[in-house]
Structures are given as structure tokens and as C-alpha cells.
Amino acid sequence: MFKDKFAEIFAELDSIEHKLKDTKNKGQKEEFSQRLLDLRRIMDQCIQSWLCFEERVNQLQDSYGLKLPDEIPDMFFQSLGLQELEMPVEPESKSQKPLKAKTPAKEKGDAPGEPLYFNKMRKDASIASFRRGLGFYDLYMLEEAIQEFENLVQLEPDFIMGHFLLGHAYSHKGDHEKGEKEFRLVLALTKDPLLKGMVYNALGNIYAEGGKYEQALEEFLLSRESSKEVKEACFNLGATCYNLGRYRESVDYFKEAAEQSPDDWEIHFYLGKAYQYLKEHEKALPCLETALKLNPGNSLINFELGIIYHLLNQREKAISQYIKTLDLSKKKSRRQKSSRLN
Numbered sequence: 001m002f003k004d005k006f007a008e009i010f011a012e013l014d015s016i017e018h019k020l021k022d023t024k025n026k027g028q029k030e031e032f033s034q035r036l037l038d039l040r041r042i043m044d045q046c047i048q049s050w051l052c053f054e055e056r057v058n059q060l061q062d063s064y065g066l067k068l069p070d071e072i073p074d075m076f077f078q079s080l081g082l083q084e085l086e087m088p089v090e091p092e093s094k095s096q097k098p099l100k101a102k103t104p105a106k107e108k109g110d111a112p113g114e115p116l117y118f119n120k121m122r123k124d125a126s127i128a129s130f131r132r133g134l135g136f137y138d139l140y141m142l143e144e145a146i147q148e149f150e151n152l153v154q155l156e157p158d159f160i161m162g163h164f165l166l167g168h169a170y171s172h173k174g175d176h177e178k179g180e181k182e183f184r185l186v187l188a189l190t191k192d193p194l195l196k197g198m199v200y201n202a203l204g205n206i207y208a209e210g211g212k213y214e215q216a217l218e219e220f221l222l223s224r225e226s227s228k229e230v231k232e233a234c235f236n237l238g239a240t241c242y243n244l245g246r247y248r249e250s251v252d253y254f255k256e257a258a259e260q261s262p263d264d265w266e267i268h269f270y271l272g273k274a275y276q277y278l279k280e281h282e283k284a285l286p287c288l289e290t291a292l293k294l295n296p297g298n299s300l301i302n303f304e305l306g307i308i309y310h311l312l313n314q315r316e317k318a319i320s321q322y323i324k325t326l327d328l329s330k331k332k333s334r335r336q337k338s339s340r341l342n
Helices: 002-021 026-064 074-079 124-138 142-155 160-173 176-189 193-209 213-226 232-243 247-260 265-277 281-294 299-311 315-341
Strands: none
Touching (some): 124 142, 193 213, 193 232, 213 232, 247 265
């Protein structure tokens, strides 16, 4: 029910965006602005209802001694490269058994590999901030998420995942200096290889966004060395070498990334582009053809295929790809005009 309503709202946002692109009429823009305000009010009500719900659940737990498992949204941790995680059932229990990540569980202690970042939170206020922070982060309300995660690490300074989440919130907001500070703290506190790999990858992204590709490369290499489970690191290595013009190295990393994620069209596309810069057009061709099979209807791939066919003296195939590129562009233009008439 809720998913359908949210899908309708985001579909209307897409429609408004298309119409805004094609209109210069001041009156129409004012109408769109009013509708965006209406949609924002609807979403504000949803957020307020969610916050009230969380407060009521916390009150019920306190009043009647309930111990509810504090679940983390699956999509949140999947976006960070983690899967199959659970939160502790009894936050105030004396049990110190760590939560399990995808890596094999270790005995309690300081041995490398123990998922220390999932030590339990001891205070109910910490759990409340943790959940609210996740909710705000998922809604891309970064200011609010940062406030909750800052409160969390103040209440639970030893809860390493709190620092990790705070670092991500800072970096997504564009405050890279504070984000890097939190990530460096996590590295100093944990010995878990998966978490180290994720943190190094996050640091690499910070440097790459700032155009510091050499430093980014160092972090992505450390990520890959720390844990093979952080698959994004291999693609990022390829992308960084590509941006540095080190195309031979980028080919090696993209090939490895393609073995790990064979259905990712973007990997095959940039592998083909790297081969193209190396003037190895015969090797570029199957990569771009695979990218198109995985993502048909992408005019950028059609255009690059046209270039490769042209360089390989396959004139008819080149023309065919150029025509498909134009057709796709025309279809996109017609869709935008159609949305303007609705």
C-alpha cells in the first residue's frame, strides 16, 4: 500500500521534471512549484508519522518491559556492501556475543576477523538515535541523520558502526574532512577485514570525488587487500586508473571486476572504452556488445559501438548503430513532449 503511494509520488516528480525542461511559461512553473510543495507536505506528514510511531514503540517497550529485536533495513546495508546482518535482541543484556556478518564468525577476543563493529548498544536512547538516523539517511535527510548519529556516538563511543555511519553521512553531505576523520577512527578501532575494506573504499571515493586520483588509488588498493568481499573496490581501481590515463592497468582491474559481477553492464562498457584508448579495437568490440545486451536501449553504448565498427571498417554495422542512436534520441524527445501535453 505505502510502496504504491510512494511510487506514484516519485512518478509524478519525474513527470514534473520532464515538463519543467520543456516549458518557459512562468505561470506553469508556478503551478509546478505549488504541486511540489503539496508533495513535500505529504512526505513531511509521512516522516512525522514515522517519528511518532518510533516514540510510541519505545514507550511501549519501556512501560511493559518488551524486548523487540531492532532490525536494520536490508537495503541500507546492501548499499554499504553488507548483507545478512542482525541487530541484538536484548540491548541491555550482559551478553557480549557479537552480531554476525557475512564473514565467518570468530570466537570473542581481539583476533583479526572478529566483527567488533557490531558490539551491542547498551542504552535505549542509543537505539532510538540509531533507528532514527538510519531512517533519515535512507530518506537522504542528511542533516537530521548526522544529528542522530552524532548523538549515538556520544552515548556509545565504543559502538564502531556508529562512527562508520556518521562518516558516510558526512561524506554524502559533502563534508569530506569530517567524514574522513570518522573513517580513520574506525580504522584505528577495528581489526575486522570486511569493515576495513569498506572504510578504505569509502576513503577512496572521497579522494576520487576531489580529483585526488593517486590518493584514491592507494585507498582502493588497501580495500582490495583487506577484503575480497568489497567488490566495488575492484571497479573503482579500474575507474581510477582509467581517469589517470593508465588504461592497461584499468583493463586488468575491469576484467577482474567483470569476473566478480558479470551482469554489470557498466564494467563491460568501460572495459571496452579502455581497450579503445589502447587502440585494441578487436578486444573492445565484444565488451561493448556485452554491455548492450545487458543494457539494451542505451544510446551511449550504441554510439560507442558505431565508433568501433567504423574503426574496424565495418561500415554497414557502424551506420546501423548510429541510426539506432538517433532513433533512441528521437524517442526520448517524443516522450518528453508527450509528458508536456498530459
